Structure formats: C-alpha cells, structure tokens
Amino acid sequence: MNLEDLRLGVYHSFAQCGRAPTTDELAEQFGLDTQAVQAGLTELAASRHLVLDRSGQIVMAHPFSAVPLGFAVMGSRTLWWGGCAWDSFALPHLLPDEDEVLVSTRCPACAHPHAWNVGNQRPPDGDQVAHFLVPVSRMWDDVVHTCRHQRLFCSESCVDSWRRATGADHGYLMDLGTLWKLASHWYDGRLDRGYVRREPSAAREYLRGVGLSGSFWGDEPDPA
Structure with missing residues (x-):
C-alpha cells in the first residue's frame, strides 16, 4: 500500500474531525484489508510519523493526540x-x-x-x-x-x-x-x-x- 496516502489519511482525519481514524475506517477508505492497514501504521510509527499503543491503535500524530x-x-x-x-x-x-x-x-x-x-x-x-x-x-x-x-x-x-x-x-x-x-x-x-x-x-x-x-x-x- 502507499504509505504516504495512509499517513495523509490519518493526519487529515485528525485535522478535520479531531480524532484518529480507526483501522476499519482506513481499510474502507483505501479499499484494503485491516491487516495491510495495520502493517502500514506500524511502518509509519517506526519512522516516527505516528505513535501507536501496545494494541496498535493510534495515540498521536504530532501535533495531534488521540488521548x-x-x-x-x-x-x-x-x-x-x-x-x-x-x-x-x-x-x-x-x-x-x-x-x-x-x-x-x-x-x-x-x-x-x-x-x-x-x-x-x-x-x-x-x-x-x-x-x-x-x-x-x-x-x-x-x-x-x-x-x-x-x-x-x-x-x-x-x-x-x-x-x-x-x-x-x-x-x-x-x-x-x-x-x-x-x-x-x-x-x-x-x-x-x-x-x-x-x-x-x-x-x-x-x-x-x-x-x-x-x-x-x-x-x-x-x-x-
């Protein structure tokens, strides 16, 4: 999957709605299965574009926070x-x-x-x-x-x-x-x-x- 599309999907959700998108919402948006989305989120977190909790949920996408x-x-x-x-x-x-x-x-x-x-x-x-x-x-x-x-x-x-x-x-x-x-x-x-x-x-x-x-x-x- 395109990681830049995924990154922008997360950031624009925060910007427009004030919250992090769920994995299911991202999967529906990009026509992917949730495993592919989760793998992409993990890769974005590894490059410090996102912060995930232990269950893989988005906690932060600086300067936005989900908590x-x-x-x-x-x-x-x-x-x-x-x-x-x-x-x-x-x-x-x-x-x-x-x-x-x-x-x-x-x-x-x-x-x-x-x-x-x-x-x-x-x-x-x-x-x-x-x-x-x-x-x-x-x-x-x-x-x-x-x-x-x-x-x-x-x-x-x-x-x-x-x-x-x-x-x-x-x-x-x-x-x-x-x-x-x-x-x-x-x-x-x-x-x-x-x-x-x-x-x-x-x-x-x-x-x-x-x-x-x-x-x-x-x-x-x-x-x-």
Missing part, C-alpha cells in the same frame, strides 16, 4: 486534544482554516485554569511559563511521557512547587513568546504530500533560530 495529555484546543468547529504545550500552540499554524484557536489547560502545580487565544500572527499575552522536562535528544525514548511533561505553569515558582511535590528534574523553561516561536513553523508541510521529517542537524538549526539554547536539545547540563 488527553493536559490540553484542549478549540477551533471554530472542532475540538482537539493538545498533545503538549508545543503541539497545542502549533495547531493554528498548521491548520489552514483556523487563524486562531482557544488553548486551555490547568497549572500542574496549583490546578489554576489557563486559556489563551493562540493565533498565527503574534504570540498570546501572559506571564505563564512552559516547562519541558525531557530534552529534544531523548524525546522519543518515551514520547508519550515526553509530551505529558511539556506543560504550562502559572510561574517559575509553580514549577518549583511541582518539582518538590513530584521529585522531577529541572527541565527547560521558556516564556509564551518563545513557545509560540518554537511552535510556529515546526510542523510546516505535515498535512501536505511529500512531507519529510527534519534531520537532527536541521532540527538543531531551527531550534537555534527561535532562540533556544543547547540545553533544550540536551547538549548542556540541566540547571541546578
């Missing part, structure tokens, strides 16, 4: 789970019919609710901070764990409170403006035919271009 990981993203007609702070802020840049979305979450430390109108022209206002527990070089060791720990906090003091309560390491902190820049072009072309994932050298260049230091990649020690 709640701390964020909800509301468009003009569609509700998505945001896979993480990075992915939630990326959606208005990726979706052609959504100039602005409402991103909502709760502070992991104090449970205070937060919501921002996130558009593709300028970053939202706010003093909140994003905390990325896992550096980029290790994000795919357990990508669901990684995404579950890319969260937005009220302030750095809330990050410190959460770390004391959980015993978590100190990750990378960034403000909303930097998060918006990070998300703005990272997924460019992902809904188009022929999309190619960035090689590590291109990814490093992109991260440097939005002002992120080597510790975000994992080259430098975490802050004390």
Whole structure:
C-alpha cells in the first residue's frame, strides 16, 4: 500500500474531525484489508510519523493526540486534544482554516485554569511559563511521557512547587513568546504530500533560530 496516502489519511482525519481514524475506517477508505492497514501504521510509527499503543491503535500524530495529555484546543468547529504545550500552540499554524484557536489547560502545580487565544500572527499575552522536562535528544525514548511533561505553569515558582511535590528534574523553561516561536513553523508541510521529517542537524538549526539554547536539545547540563 502507499504509505504516504495512509499517513495523509490519518493526519487529515485528525485535522478535520479531531480524532484518529480507526483501522476499519482506513481499510474502507483505501479499499484494503485491516491487516495491510495495520502493517502500514506500524511502518509509519517506526519512522516516527505516528505513535501507536501496545494494541496498535493510534495515540498521536504530532501535533495531534488521540488521548488527553493536559490540553484542549478549540477551533471554530472542532475540538482537539493538545498533545503538549508545543503541539497545542502549533495547531493554528498548521491548520489552514483556523487563524486562531482557544488553548486551555490547568497549572500542574496549583490546578489554576489557563486559556489563551493562540493565533498565527503574534504570540498570546501572559506571564505563564512552559516547562519541558525531557530534552529534544531523548524525546522519543518515551514520547508519550515526553509530551505529558511539556506543560504550562502559572510561574517559575509553580514549577518549583511541582518539582518538590513530584521529585522531577529541572527541565527547560521558556516564556509564551518563545513557545509560540518554537511552535510556529515546526510542523510546516505535515498535512501536505511529500512531507519529510527534519534531520537532527536541521532540527538543531531551527531550534537555534527561535532562540533556544543547547540545553533544550540536551547538549548542556540541566540547571541546578
């Protein structure tokens, strides 16, 4: 089967409906048996276009998520789970019919609710901070764990409170403006035919271009 057709089928289902297609739906769409579809999904997961659970069901197709990981993203007609702070802020840049979305979450430390109108022209206002527990070089060791720990906090003091309560390491902190820049072009072309994932050298260049230091990649020690 054509893997690019299958990849686009998954991504367009997320984009249009806010959910992952089932194996049966994909089999019907492409006139294939479910075993062939499952084999194709497994191959896409091996090349990091998708994330599957142990039963072979689609969990993520970045920046989309099939499961709640701390964020909800509301468009003009569609509700998505945001896979993480990075992915939630990326959606208005990726979706052609959504100039602005409402991103909502709760502070992991104090449970205070937060919501921002996130558009593709300028970053939202706010003093909140994003905390990325896992550096980029290790994000795919357990990508669901990684995404579950890319969260937005009220302030750095809330990050410190959460770390004391959980015993978590100190990750990378960034403000909303930097998060918006990070998300703005990272997924460019992902809904188009022929999309190619960035090689590590291109990814490093992109991260440097939005002002992120080597510790975000994992080259430098975490802050004390």
